[in-house]
Amino acid sequence: xxxxxxxxxxxxxxxxxxxxxxxxxxxxxxxxxxxxxxxxxxxxxxxxxxxxxxxxxxxxxxxxxxxxxxxxxxxxxxxxxxxxxxxxxxxxxxxxxxxxxxxxxxxxxxxxxxxxxxxxxxxxxxxxxxxxxxxxxxxxxxxxxxxxxxxxxxxxxxxxxxxxxxxxxxxxxxxxxxxxxxxxxxxxxxxxxxxxxxxxxxxxxxxxxxxxxxxxxxxxxxxxxxxxxxxxxxxxxxxxxxxxxxxxxxxxxxxxxxxxxxxxxxxxxxxxxxxxxxxxxxxxxxxxxxxxxxxxxxxxxxxxxxxxxxxxxxxxxxxxxxxxxxxxxxxxxxxxxxxxxxxxxxxxxxxxxxxxxxxxxxxxxxxxxxxxxxxxxxxxxxxxxxxxxxxxxxxxxxxxxxxxxxxxxxxxxxxxxxxxxxxxxxxxxxxxxxxxxxx
Amino acid sequence: xxxxxxxxxxxxxxxxxxxxxxxxxxxxxxxxxxxxxxxxxxxxxxxxxxxxxxxxxxxxxxxxxxxxxxxxxxxxxxxxxxxxxxxxxxxxxxxxxxxxxxxxxxxxxxxxxxxxxxxxxxxxxxxxxxxxxxxxxxxxxxxxxxxxxxxxxxxxxxxxxxxxxxxxxxxxxxxxxxxxxxxxxxxxxxxxxxxxxxxxxxxxxxxxxxxxxxxxxxxxxxxxxxxxxxxxxxxxxxxxxxxxxxxxxxxxxxxxx
Numbered sequence: 001x002x003x004x005x006x007x008x009x010x011x012x013x014x015x016x017x018x019x020x021x022x023x024x025x026x027x028x029x030x031x032x033x034x035x036x037x038x039x040x041x042x043x044x045x046x047x048x049x050x051x052x053x054x055x056x057x058x059x060x061x062x063x064x065x066x067x068x069x070x071x072x073x074x075x076x077x078x079x080x081x082x083x084x085x086x087x088x089x090x091x092x093x094x095x096x097x098x099x100x101x102x103x104x105x106x107x108x109x110x111x112x113x114x115x116x117x118x119x120x121x122x123x124x125x126x127x128x129x130x131x132x133x134x135x136x137x138x139x140x141x142x143x144x145x146x147x148x149x150x151x152x153x154x155x156x157x158x159x160x161x162x163x164x165x166x167x168x169x170x171x172x173x174x175x176x177x178x179x180x181x182x183x184x185x186x187x188x189x190x191x192x193x194x195x196x197x198x199x200x201x202x203x204x205x206x207x208x209x210x211x212x213x214x215x216x217x218x219x220x221x222x223x224x225x226x227x228x229x230x231x232x233x234x235x236x237x238x239x240x241x242x243x244x245x246x247x248x249x250x251x252x253x254x255x256x257x258x259x260x261x262x263x264x265x266x267x268x269x270x271x272x273x274x275x276x277x278x279x280x281x282x283x284x285x286x287x288x289x290x291x292x293x294x295x296x297x298x299x300x301x302x303x304x305x306x307x308x309x310x311x312x313x314x315x316x317x318x319x320x321x322x323x324x325x326x327x328x329x330x331x332x333x334x335x336x337x338x339x340x341x342x343x344x345x346x347x348x349x350x351x352x353x354x355x356x357x358x359x360x361x362x363x364x365x366x367x368x369x370x371x372x373x374x375x376x377x378x379x380x381x382x383x384x385x386x387x388x389x390x391x392x393x394x395x396x397x398x399x400x401x402x403x404x405x406x407x408x409x410x411x412x413x414x415x416x417x418x419x420x421x422x423x424x425x426x427x428x429x430x431x432x433x434x435x436x437x438x439x
Numbered sequence: 440x441x442x443x444x445x446x447x448x449x450x451x452x453x454x455x456x457x458x459x460x461x462x463x464x465x466x467x468x469x470x471x472x473x474x475x476x477x478x479x480x481x482x483x484x485x486x487x488x489x490x491x492x493x494x495x496x497x498x499x500x501x502x503x504x505x506x507x508x509x510x511x512x513x514x515x516x517x518x519x520x521x522x523x524x525x526x527x528x529x530x531x532x533x534x535x536x537x538x539x540x541x542x543x544x545x546x547x548x549x550x551x552x553x554x555x556x557x558x559x560x561x562x563x564x565x566x567x568x569x570x571x572x573x574x575x576x577x578x579x580x581x582x583x584x585x586x587x588x589x590x591x592x593x594x595x596x597x598x599x600x601x602x603x604x605x606x607x608x609x610x611x612x613x614x615x616x617x618x619x620x621x622x623x624x625x626x627x628x629x630x631x632x633x634x635x636x637x638x639x640x641x642x643x644x645x646x647x648x649x650x651x652x653x654x655x656x657x658x659x660x661x662x663x664x665x666x667x668x669x670x671x672x673x674x675x676x677x678x679x680x681x682x683x684x685x686x687x688x689x690x691x692x693x694x695x696x
Contacts (some may be wrong), residue, residue, distance in 0.1 A: 340536070378497075383534040386494050387544075387604060388522035390553035397539060397547060405538030405587065 001429040003059040004041050008034060010065060011143050019146065023114055025123045026145070033127070033142035038064070040136035050351050052321040053263055053292040055384055058235050063177035063207045065144075066217070069170050083164035084109060084149045087201075088171075089178030091147050095166075104157030104190070110148040110181060122150060125185055129213055129241035131267035138239040138265075141179040141211040148181030153190035153220070162193040162225075162412055169234065170201035182212040182419030186220040188245075193223040193412050200231030208259075210238040214252075218245040218272060223253075223411050227419070230258035230286060239265045247300075248342060254293070255419065256283035257426050262291040270297070270304040270332075282406040284426050285318035285350075292321035297339075299332040302362075306336075309409070311402045312343040313427075314350035325357040328365050335365040343373035344402045400427055444509045447472050447612055447643045448493075453504035454668075455492050462488040464668035465504070470612070472641045477654055477679060478647045480665035481687040486647045487531060490616040493645075494528035495521050508612065513537035522548075523555035527610030529601040531617040532653070536588035540568065541600065544588045545607050552608055573606040595626035602633045613637070614645045619653035631656030651683035664690050 011034045019030065042059060043050040058376055066088035084107070085095035091109035106118070113122050119348050124188055126145070132138040149165040167180040168416060198208055208230060230236045236259040256262055268277050283291045297306045312320035323340045343352035354371035376398050384394035403423040410416040443693035446469045453466040464486045470476050492499050497678065504511040513521060519537050536544060542563075549569075550560040561569060574581055579599060589597050598618055605613055615634065631653050638644065638657075644649055646657055654662075654676065662678040663670045666687070671694035672678070682690070 377534075380534050380536060382496055382518060383530065383536070384544075384548075385518040386522055386528050386530075387548035387608065388519050388555070389515075389547060390519050390551070393547070394519075395550070397544075398536065401536055401538030401587075403538065408538065 004038060006062055007140060008038055010289065014065065016145060017060055023119060026114060030143050030145065033139045034135065034426050037136050037139040037143055038309070040134075040139060042136055049294060049323070052319075053261075053290065055090075055261075055263075057166060057261060058207060061175055063175045066169065066171065066176035066178040066206070070171065081161050081164055083166060085166045085168065086147065086149070086180060087168045088176065089167070089180055091148055092361050100161070101163075102157055102159065103153040104106055105159060105192075106152040106154065107163065108150055110150050110183070111146060122183065123153060123409075125183055125213065125215060127213075129243065129267070131241045131265075132211065132239060135210055135239055135265060137237045138211050141181065141239075144179040144334050145181050146179070151184045151192075151194065153186040153192050155187040155189060157187070157190045157192070159192035162195050162415060164195045164197060164201065167198045167208065167210070168199050168201050169206045169230070171204040171206040172202060173204050175205045175207070177207040177209060180208060180210040182210075184213070184222070184224070185215045185217075186222050187217045187342060189219045191221045191413070192219065193225070195415065196224065196226040198230050198236065198258070200234060203231055205233040206231070207235040207237070210236070211237070212240045214240070214242040214250070216242065216244045216248040216250050219247050220245070221249040223251040225410060225412070225415050225419070226252070226254045227422075228254070228256045228258055228262060230262075232258060232260055232289065236258045236262040242268045243271050244269065244275040244277065247274040247277045248272060249418065251278040251280065251409075253406070253410055255282035256281070256285070256291045257422065258404065259291070260289060264293050266293065266295040268295075268297045268306070270299050270301060270306060273301045273303045275301065275304045277304070278305040279306070279310075280406055280409045280410065281310045282403055282423075283312045283320050285320060286314070286315040287318060288316070289318045290321075291319075294323045296325045296327065297337065299326070299335045299337065301330045302331060302333045304335055304336070306338070308339040309406060310341045311406050312341070312352055313346065313399060313402050314352055315346040317347070317349040317427070319351045319353075321353045322371075323355045323357065324369070325359065326367060327371070328360040328362050328367065329340075330361045332362045333364040335362060337365070337367040337369065339369040341371040342402065344372055345375055346399070352385070370439065396427065401426065403427070440544040440696070444471065446470060446507075447509060449507040451505045453492070454502045455488060455499050455504060456502055457499050461502070461669055462499075463492065466668070466670060468670065472611070472643055474660045475638070475644045475646065475657060477659040477662045478645060478665055479649065479651075479662060479679065479682055481691070482649065485668040486665050487616055488682045490528055490614050490645075490647050493526065493614055494518060500593050519551070522608070523552050523661060527605050527608055528603060529598075529613065529615045529618050531620060533589045533597040533601055535590040535592075537590065539588055540585050541588050542567070543585045545570065546603060549607055550603070558587065570607065573603065577602060577606050577636055578629070579633065580604060587693075594621035595623070595630070598622060598630045599633070601631055606633070606637055611642050612645070613642065615648065616647045617649065618646070619648055619650060627653060628656060651679040654679045658693035666691050666694050681694065
């Protein structure tokens with residue numbers, strides 16, 4: 001049985017068992033998705049979009065559906081803030097807390113929101129983004145969609161504290177797969193900060209196959225901090241799709257600290273005039289870690305602004321891949337688009353690939369892009385040494401700067417500070433290699 | 440009879456090269472505490488090389504001669520050790536540091552120096568108090584404090600930032616490498632004025648410059664003219680004015696005789 005057939009068979013078992021009680025619209029959505037998955041198949045490196053990332057290691061061994069676990073496992077992060085916790089893809093009510101949320105936010109786990117008015121709302125939004133249709137992994141997620149986070153901010157709702165959505169994996173000795181799902185819809189003028197956090201509870205290899213859909217209504221302002229802190233034995237494949245209305249603001253911060261193999265497709269559609277997008281990500285890789293970001297920013301309307309900043313720090317034999325496509329549609333005049341991808345390559349064995357792709361079909365636009373890759377700059381090292389820092393301190397400071405530059409753009413101060421600690425810890429634990437001899 | 444005073448800086452027969460090409464060909468220079476020396480000279484004469492060699496830039500190889508700083512062999516020290524011992528180079532082209540704010544960088548540098556001096560390190564709040572004091576001392580504001588080091592700074596801001604670092608680190612020997620280059624008259628007055636405010640009887644300043652104008656604000660005790668890697672003429676502050684009026688060609692012509 002090949003890998004595609006394996007998951008189709010898994011789907012049939014799922015559809016005939018737990019999923020059979022779902023509403024008809026959801027069963028239809030899943031059936032269409034598994035058909036789409038079977039038609040697309042798993043990508044290969046012969047496909048342009050997957051040229052640098054082979055999913056062969058993911059297909060070698062079977063991943064069973066992640067089992068339900070009891071109330072064991074460590075306490076979830078997130079402190080006292082409102083949070084939804086999922087373990088192996090299933091809602092863990094006893095670990096979650098929604099106390100203190102304002103009345104205008106309708107939040108809960110997907111499995112509990114499939115019927116009645118909530119069900120109609122989910123049906124209207126779930127899996128509707130066009131970008132999901134061409135991605136086999138996203139289709140597979142939709143085929144298995146069962147639980148996840150649903151956050152609906154009604155008109156004008158302001159969430160003062162960040163809402164944490166935590167997906168913990170506890171495979172428990174056998175390779176398993178879960179399909180986390182997040183649906184965030186912010187109606188007009190709503191404001192909120194969401195943290196998506198992916199963590200591991202044990203060292204068994206597992207596969208997280210996640211999809212996040214975000215709709216930002218007219219005048220709404222949303223910040224999403226995505227912390228991928230999977231185990232170094234994990235596979236993490238994800239799609240994030242966003243759509244923004246008129247004069248809306250979205251800040252998206254994908255931060256990658258974990259996983260052996262990570263692939264994240266991010267598609268942002270600026271679908272209302274005056275929309276503003278900040279896509280601001282960081283990948284800190286060591287060992288043999290591989291992280292691939294494919295981003296699409298689609299300027300579909302005039303007067304929108306998109307600033308994309310992706311920084312990578314690549315140590316040991318790690319590899320970072322960035323492909324950033326910017327599309328400016330006809331009529332999307334006065335687009336202001338900026339993209340940078342800076343990679344710090346700390347070792348001879350590490351590698352960075354960076355590909356900007358600009359497709360501009362309007363004439364009155366401002367689009368800039370730039371990519372750099374290389375070791376620590378000897379000029380910068382000497383400058384720091386000339387101020388009294390030892391070479392090792394200078395290296396550590398410059399390396400930290402690649403992360404700090406990204407974290408500095410987080411708008412929520414508390415999150416910025418806690419993630420600064422995580423990045424420092426990650427760098428302190430890592431090995432900073434010898435730079436090239438100074439010139 | 441007064442005790443023999445150890446010069447702060449004593450350069451003897453210094454030869455240095457970069458990529459195998461000889462740039463400095465026998466520099467002799469003595470700088471005492473409390474003095475300001477101007478090193479002038481045409482482009483390519485070796486002025487910046489001298490500044491870089493003093494700071495310990497690894498691209499420059501010292502092929503002969505010696506540099507003694509407070510009686511110690513400066514060439515034995517790594518760049519960071521020189522900085523901690525009180526040598527400061529204000530860069531001609533200050534380097535931008537991604538993601539690191541000026542405040543964070545300055546505190547890291549100051550604490551490295553303080554640790555070396557056996558002083559306690561400063562926490563962020565103590566440091567901000569000290570920074571406010573230093574900004575006041577050089578008539579500057581805090582507009583650069585929370586920006587990444589030199590990142591997107593104008594030419595004037597970069598030079599002002601070098602002087603702020605100098606004010607915070609309190610070097611004994613400050614070397615200003617073409618600090619006046621790229622500055623308009625107002626920025627020059629601000630930056631050079633700040634340097635002048637930092638002068639003390641126990642520190643010394645070496646001003647490397649092509650033009651005389653910065654010396655209107657920082658009056659030198661001695662002016663040296665560098666040509667083809669050697670000091671070919673030394674004199675008082677009036678020598679700078681003469682160079683401004685007559686150019687460098689006559690010095691080169693006399694040196695060749």
